[in-house]
Amino acid sequence: MPGAIYAEGLVKTFGEVRALDGVDLDVPEGSVLGLLGPNGAGKTTTVRVLTTLLRPDAGRAVVAGHDVVAEPDAVRHNIGLSGQFAAVDEYLTGRENLQMVGELYQMSSRAARARAVELLEQFDLADAGDRPTKTYSGGMRRRLDLAAALVVKPPVMFMDEPTTGLDPRNRMLLWEVIESLVAGGTTLLLTTQYLEEADRLAHDIAVVDHGRVIARGTADQLKAQTGGERVEVVVHDRDLLGTATEVLHGFSKGESTVDQHTRKITVPVSGGAKLLAEVIRELDGRGVEIDDIGLRRPTLDDVFLSLTGHVAEEKSEAQDEAEPRGAAGGKGKKERG
Amino acid sequence: MTATMTKPQVAGGDGQARGALARSVRDSLVVARRNLVRMLRIPEVVIFGIIQPVMFVLLFAYVFGGAISIPGAAAADRSAYREFMMAGVFAQTVTFATAGASAGIADDMHKGLIDRFRALPMARGAVLTGRTLADLVQSAVTVLVLMGCALVVGWRIHEGLPKALAAFGLLLLLGYGFSWIGALIGLSVRTPEAATSAGLVWLFPLTFMSNAFVPTNNMPTVVRHIADWNPFSTTVQASRELFGNQFQPVASDAWPMQHPVLASLLWSLLITVVFRTLAVRKYRSATV
Known part of the structure; x- marks a missing residue:
């Protein structure tokens, strides 16, 4: 079904x-x-x-x-629809906006009025309910927009x-x-x-x-699907990067990366927190002082990057248009982002 | 913010069956009320909407008036032009409501309100009908105030109240038809700013290539034909006759000038039907 x-x-x-x-x-x-x-x-x-x-x-x-x-x-x-732009009439009050939407959902005027009161209460807008929404903050408007989408539950x-x-x-x-x-x-x-x-x-x-x-x-x-967890180590002394890499190689399940500038080594691992303790012990045994160590699970950012080959956020219009697939920029405009 | 929600229920498609017409009327009135409330909260718009035609009355009556002779009136009769031009100012005032409709609809599109309305189970034409009805109310108020001013500068009703009311009705009907043109423009342009100028710019040639401010008998032939068949002239002529503001029968033998009341009614209904159809169709597929 x-x-x-x-x-x-x-x-x-x-x-x-x-x-x-x-x-x-x-x-x-x-x-x-x-x-x-x-x-x-x-x-x-x-x-x-x-x-x-x-x-x-x-x-x-x-x-x-x-x-x-x-x-x-x-x-x-x-259905209820709440968009990117708080679609409320800025010259009507919060109450009038909600009542209008209720009536256009074919509720009776009385039911629409009662529902508006209920929603203003629920969305923490009761005090502002009789002010034109022009005076609302961005967050308040967005809440009102969501409330309008929920008029008929x-x-x-x-x-x-x-x-x-x-x-x-x-x-x-x-x-x-x-x-x-x-x-x-x-x-x-x-x-x-x-x-x-x-x-x-x-x-x-x-x-x-x-x-x-x-x-x-x-x-x-x-x-x-993107790959498991990784250990990230920031070595204190740049001269010991080589030694540390050698140590971490023993735990690696794949390709490790070394960033000379930030003195950071990243290796894919499996074994969770227990493994982290072993890594620290072994690095200590080899005399490698570390500034930072962490077990990192992939974020959806990583997922997105590995799936699409580009980062999800902070993608500006300009970058969009600079892409060889010019279509992306055009689509962005059609969709209002 | 504790949103306690009860389990939502799936509503049937026509579960809350209402007659289609009843729904259409109610939805239109809900939207009309919204637009009227807006107008009351932005009184500047209404006030400037009144100041502008009052300014036209004064300019035409006291600046141009002396230079324009009205057929059938004594050259020395200074109030003759004021009587003559007033129907033109009334008609121009109601057609200028077009710009209000186009700017308002474009603004609703821009703000995402049209999307909200289109995703609601409301009658198809109600958003536009509500807007045009609100404009009609505004036009009625504006014309009434303007008639008050007109009486002060010497304009008079000579044919009795019923005919005057008929003229008032024809003027409003013309304005109503034009506000549908405005609605279509509002749905078609990209920004509210463009809508304001797109709603106004063509009204100047339309209202001046007419019998509104000068008699057509001295116009070049081509322009005179346009003026005679101009729906705007037709309503002006009809009002002039119904108010009793002309000093001799109109010289033109064009059909709309000979039957101005009927022609005005037909023109306004035609404009309303055609542009309502186009605007509602445009609304249904509207995308920003």
Whole structure:
């Protein structure tokens, strides 16, 4: 049985640019899928197709049991969408915004008004509820935007880069809200450029690049796929780098790297924390003084790098356009990043 | 921030079945209310919307007026031009609402609000209908204030209240049709700034190549034909007749000038139907 969100071979082209090049997804009810990828990878386009905002050129998508092309209205009754830009009317108050959205979800005015009060309370906006949202901080607006997406307690939620541009405190606050939402049984599709966010919130991760899903699995599976853990040692005395490398070679499960400048040696290992103690003992025995040592598990950054050959974050427009595959830059613009 | 969520329920597609028309009307009114609340919170927009035509009235009445002779009026009758041009200013005022609609819709697109609306289970045309209805209310208020000013400078209603109300209705209908053109422009341009100028720039030739401010009898033939068939002229002529602001029957024998009330009604309905269809279609596929 297909999940709450199901997509098969989605294709969408904008002129010459193939923004989606056959995207397949299957999100079981009550789970969270993190759609991870750089600017222009096709994340936003995917969300726009699944939320009925964009018609796919090919492929099929079913959300909450309804086909997005054949029954868009039925899909809209069952989804909440929260985007990158806090889409609230800045001249209306928080309360008026929520009430309007409730009424447009076809709730009665009375029910919409009551729900607005409830949501303002839940999202810590009760005191600001009667102020135009123009006076809100960025974090407050983002919270209101999320509240607007939750007016009808939709079974399926889409969040397109919900925390982009937020400060760490507000990011944490939103993460908590998202977690309680998922605990309540909501199915969530979340796009993000922040690997940390996908790692924390998503049960499953789909890595998207150039309009295709290039890898999927749990965070742990993806990390295991990239390679196991590594030991990193920073040697105090540059002259002893050679000796230390020799020692670490004995533990290595693959190719080790030595950075002369930072005096850092990295070797892939297996054996966990116990191994770390042995490494320290042996280095000590050879008289190598160390500044720092650590066992490092691969992060999703590493996963991303090894899958796509480029880093996920901090990829500027300029770099995008400098790439030989000029399409990436164009896609980025089409998608508004 | 403790969000206690109850288990969400899947809602059926037409579970909360309402008549399509009832839904469309209610959704449009919800959006119209939103736009009216916005207008009240940004009163500058409404105020400048009134100042501009008042300025036109004063400029035309006291600067140009003396140089323009009105067919059928005595050359010495200084109030004749004021009577003549007022219908033109009213009509120009309602058509300038186009710029408001285009800027407003473009701004909603830019801010992501159109995306939010499009992902809601609401009637297709309601976002645009709500906007045009709010513009209609604004136009009505503006024209009423303007009529007050017009009375002060010497404009009069000569044909009785029912006909005056009919003229008022025709003016608003023209404005309503034009605000759909504005909606289409707003959906088609990239930025709100572009929408403001794109909503205004073509209105100048349209409203001046008409019978609004000068009689058409001295225009070159080609321009006169354009002016006679211009939907804007038609409504101006209809209002002029219904208010009783002309001093002799219109000289042109073009059909819209001979039957201005009917022609005005047909033009405005045609504009509304055509541009509403185009704008709603554009809205359904709107992408930024």
